[in-house]
Amino acid sequence: MIMIYAVTLNPSLDYHAFTDRFAAGELNRTKKELLLAGGKGINVSTVMRSFGYECTIFGFTAGSIGTEIKRLVREAGLIDGMSVARSGMSRINVKIHAKEETELNGTGPSISAEDIEDLMKRLDLLENGDVLVLSGSIPPSVPKAIYADILERVKGKDIITAVDAAGELLTDTLSLHPFVIKPNNEELGDIFRAKIKTREEAVPYAERLQEMGARNVLVSLAKDGAVLITEDGRKLFCNAPEGRAVNSIGSGDSMLAGFLHGMIEKNDYEYALRMGIAAGSACAFSEGLATNETTADLMPAISSYTSTISS
Numbered sequence: 001m002i003m004i005y006a007v008t009l010n011p012s013l014d015y016h017a018f019t020d021r022f023a024a025g026e027l028n029r030t031k032k033e034l035l036l037a038g039g040k041g042i043n044v045s046t047v048m049r050s051f052g053y054e055c056t057i058f059g060f061t062a063g064s065i066g067t068e069i070k071r072l073v074r075e076a077g078l079i080d081g082m083s084v085a086r087s088g089m090s091r092i093n094v095k096i097h098a099k100e101e102t103e104l105n106g107t108g109p110s111i112s113a114e115d116i117e118d119l120m121k122r123l124d125l126l127e128n129g130d131v132l133v134l135s136g137s138i139p140p141s142v143p144k145a146i147y148a149d150i151l152e153r154v155k156g157k158d159i160i161t162a163v164d165a166a167g168e169l170l171t172d173t174l175s176l177h178p179f180v181i182k183p184n185n186e187e188l189g190d191i192f193r194a195k196i197k198t199r200e201e202a203v204p205y206a207e208r209l210q211e212m213g214a215r216n217v218l219v220s221l222a223k224d225g226a227v228l229i230t231e232d233g234r235k236l237f238c239n240a241p242e243g244r245a246v247n248s249i250g251s252g253d254s255m256l257a258g259f260l261h262g263m264i265e266k267n268d269y270e271y272a273l274r275m276g277i278a279a280g281s282a283c284a285f286s287e288g289l290a291t292n293e294t295t296a297d298l299m300p301a302i303s304s305y306t307s308t309i310s311s
Contacts, residue, residue: 002053002129003054003127003130004045004055005056005058005081005123005125005126005131005132006041006042006044006048006056006058006132007041007059007119007132007133007135008039008040008041008042008057008059008082009111009119009138009139009142009146010039010059010060010136010137010138011038011039011041011060011061011066011082012037012039012105013035013065013072014034014036014037014092014093014095015035015092015093015094015095016034016036016097016249017032017094017096018030018032018034018097019096020098022096022099022100035072038093039059039136040135040136040253041058041059041135041136042057042076042078043250043257043289044254044256044260045078045257046289047254047257047279047290047291048257048260049077050293051257051261051292052292053261054079055078056125057073057079057080057081058081058082058119058122060083060084060090060109060115060119060139061082061085061090061109062084062085062088062090062109063088064089065089065092066085066089069082070082081122083115083122085110085112086114087112088109088110088111090109091105091106091108092106093106095249097246097287101247101248101249103249107140109141110141111139112141116143120149123150124153127157128157128158128159129158129159130157131162132150132154132159132161133161133162133164133260134150134165134173135164135165137166137169144172145172146169147163147165147172147173148172148173151163155176160179160180160263160264161179162181162260163180164182164183164253164256166183166187166190167187167191170183170187171191171209175212177213177214177215178214178215180214181214181216181217181218182220182255183209183219183220184220184222185201185219185220185222188205192205192208199224199227200309202219202221202227203309206219206229207229210229217229218255220280222240222248223240223245223284224240225237225238225277226255226273226280227309228269228273234269234308235309236269236270236273236306236309237306238274238306239302240277240281240284240302241277241298241302244285245284245285246285247284248284250288250290252280253283254280254282254289254290254295255276255279255280257290258272258275258276258277258278258279258290258295259272259275259276259279261279262275262276274306275295275299278290278296278298278302279295281298281302282298
């Protein structure tokens with residue numbers, strides 16, 4: 001059985017507050033609240049769990065907030081493989097859902113060299129055929145090359161590796177040839193100090209990341225779909241289906257989960273891209289992450305959306 005391992009080095013306790021109106025400096029009241037275990041790797045794993053995979057979370061927790069994160073992870077049906085840091089407190093992130101979305105994210109615990117070594121030993125659980133997802137930000141005390149160090153640790157095993165991170169966290173991994181990387185258009189632009197809004201603008205920069213070592217590059221363009229540069233030389237584009245977007249949090253994570261599921265299921269890039277778009281859109285059109293059911297509901301609507309971008 002294929003196992004999904006997701007590294008979320010800085011998981012959080014996410015407080016989602018839904019309100020019709022939010023005004024800074026004033027008293028605001030919610031109409032609904034949710035308290036969830038947060039972190040991009042946890043989001044990816046939650047969606048993959050819905051697709052039917054067993055998922056293990058690696059990362060660092062600390063203090064009473066960390067204890068609650070662990071409980072919520074297990075409650076969601078995920079396997080808790082997170083290390084307990086020796087000092088500090090796991091973070092709380094506040095997500096305000098109003099006419100516009102506002103986020104206030106915490107910093108996270110202090111991570112020691114001993115904590116990192118404990119994480120590295122846990123990675124030895126991976127076996128050939130498994131999937132390893134490196135996703136999200138890291139605590140300030142963790143070395144910037146941590147994702148590259150993790151890929152170095154598992155090098156030599158026949159596993160699918162996916163990286164969804166920004167800046168050096170992403171680019172430092174490229175020499176280790178991750179199977180897929182998933183920057184969004186803003187993250188891609190930040191790497192090359194460029195403004196990227198369209199698929200045509202995204203393609204040359206995505207190709208540069210491939211030249212730097214990534215096997216496949218998936219660039220999410222929010223409501224405009226996604227571009228996929230494949231290791232067999234194709235440049236694919238898929239539109240997003242029409243619908244009312246009510247949530248952007250977790251859409252990129254859902255897209256990555258959908259893409260990985262599509263590749264595992266059929267080993268077909270066009271199908272995987274459509275599955276990624278369906279999952280990302282399913283999240284955007286609801287108040288939570290994509291599920292197997294909501295993703296499947298959207299697949300017929302985008303069955304013919306994939307196209308090849310000419311050079």
